[in-house]
Amino acid sequence: MNKQFYQQKQHGQKKPWGYRGNKPPRINPNTPTKQEPAQKQSFMSKAQQFIGFGRPKTGKESIRIIPIGGSGNVTKNMFAYELRYDGLVRDILLVDCGIGFPDADMYGVDLVIPDTRYLADKKQYIRGLVFTHGHDDHIGAIPYIYPKLGNIPLLAPPLAAAFANVKLKEAKLHVRVKAMQFTDTITLGPFKISFIRMTHSVPDTSHLVIETPLGIFYHGSDFKFDFDPLDGKKSEIEKINAVGNRGVLCMLTDCLGSERIGFTPSEQKIRDAIEKELAMCPGKFLFTTQSSNISRIQLAIDIALKNNRKIAFFGRSVNKNVEEAVSLGYMKFPRDMIVRDRDLKKMPSSKMFLIVAGAQGQPESALTRMANDNHMFVTISEGDTVMYSADPIPGNENSMNTVI
Ligand SMILES: [Zn+2]
Structure with a gap:
């Protein structure tokens, strides 16, 4: 990643438009005024x-x-x-x-x-x-x-x-x-x-x-x-x-990974990866990504629904962002396929698809608490799959690894 910045000075160039209108120039009171002929x-x-x-x-x-x-x-x-x-x-x-x-x-x-x-x-x-x-x-x-x-x-x-x-x-x-x-x-x-x-x-x-x-x-x-x-x-x-x-x-x-040769795969490629993992999962499926990546969350929801799993959201950031995205028309899903966290225990694990915040290993996130066996509604057990669908932001590798 390269972030470049420059100090640019160009004097006496033709100005594209007069943005101050006819207002007089602003004068700094500390500057001695130069008299023009x-x-x-x-x-x-x-x-x-x-x-x-x-x-x-x-x-x-x-x-x-x-x-x-x-x-x-x-x-x-x-x-x-x-x-x-x-x-x-x-x-x-x-x-x-x-x-x-x-x-x-x-x-x-x-x-x-x-x-x-x-x-x-x-x-x-x-x-x-x-x-x-x-x-x-x-x-x-x-x-x-x-x-x-x-x-x-x-x-x-x-x-x-x-x-x-x-x-x-x-x-x-x-x-x-x-x-x-x-x-x-x-x-x-x-x-x-x-x-x-x-x-x-x-x-x-x-x-x-x-x-x-x-x-x-x-x-x-x-x-x-x-x-x-x-x-x-x-x-x-x-x-x-x-x-x-x-x-x-x-x-x-600014483009993370721009030094790598080749192309970044399209988001569509992620569909295959989620479908493959979900097909092999007999228990709960936990999916985590950046909570702002609502297109990817929508993709995960579509796959879950196709596989007859019900969705539950965990984490304030995921809940808030999904709510905003739905109200603006950026996301769509049938409301009756969403389960409240407290109702999960009435369901078999094989019917659950949980979308969980905390992809960067944030210490107080839902995923970290689940990984530490410290979450009120979800415990991760044998047969469950946790799918990470996020690159670590450089610097977060350690906290992500700790959660894993
Ligand atoms: Zn960005």
């Missing part, structure tokens, strides 16, 4: 009236991209695009706000969040926060960090917005993430943002095209090319082409 001043004020550029041409604009959650690791994704004028911060766009997972030696730590102290004295310049997709390492820290950011707009593709709103609701915050469509273009201060649909292990994953007065930035958060996705919604490669043809000043991209 009288003739030049009058020309500029006329030009400003007609062209709409708010700032005199003497200034130097630059952009800094700051990985608030760090760079080179997989999680805690959070980026600031910082537009500067004469070296002074003017406008900040934030992208993502994700959690990280504690290392084995971080005793008593449940999760790790990006260190946002850098933004503390720049709140007034933050124009908004856009999420790329609904994975926890992109949305999970928002309940902890939003109160530190001030009252800023939060925007995301529909499913990511729904997942993030679950977290905000749980934290008893009243702000909500606004769901954007992939055809939408949004303007936040000088930043104009549009979405490109990408395939990933969660539906509604997006890359962002960020237009700035200095040029176009392509924010390509993690993804995988799946030419046969379970939900049938393919990556919008033609949009990537189009933005490439317009010219991209800087591209950030």
Whole structure:
């Protein structure tokens, strides 16, 4: 995985659009004002009236991209695009706000969040926060960090917005993430943002095209090319082409496993693996995957129903995400095939298909408690199968192995 970022400076370029309208330039009171020659001043004020550029041409604009959650690791994704004028911060766009997972030696730590102290004295310049997709390492820290950011707009593709709103609701915050469509273009201060649909292990994953007065930035958060996705919604490669043809000043991209030669198998391949294991299982079948991977959960449900097994969900994250996905129409299954946890004991094990949270070996998860024989309703016994359908997020291998 390579996460790249650059500091780009380009001066005196033709601006694509005048985002400040006819407003006068913002002046930092600490900067001594430079007097322009009288003739030049009058020309500029006329030009400003007609062209709409708010700032005199003497200034130097630059952009800094700051990985608030760090760079080179997989999680805690959070980026600031910082537009500067004469070296002074003017406008900040934030992208993502994700959690990280504690290392084995971080005793008593449940999760790790990006260190946002850098933004503390720049709140007034933050124009908004856009999420790329609904994975926890992109949305999970928002309940902890939003109160530190001030009252800023939060925007995301529909499913990511729904997942993030679950977290905000749980934290008893009243702000909500606004769901954007992939055809939408949004303007936040000088930043104009549009979405490109990408395939990933969660539906509604997006890359962002960020237009700035200095040029176009392509924010390509993690993804995988799946030419046969379970939900049938393919990556919008033609949009990537189009933005490439317009010219991209800087591209950030992040794709786990991109150094491996070959192709990532399509999600469809997982169907065969689940069917094969289920056919060999005489007892309970426990299936675990990332709780945001609702396409894969839907696939597991379809296979379970075909094999006359009833479904039970375990774990808060799975329950909440499935509930949201059903209400948005991303998942469908007959309600009468779902069994409540306490009713399981009335059923033979061979009729059970349990979808369990905790694929990353999280210490308090349902799967960890079941593995430790510490769960109220489920004990794993001989003849049962536990199917892991998740790659470890780098750093989580130890906790996953402990559960196994
Ligand atoms: Zn992701």
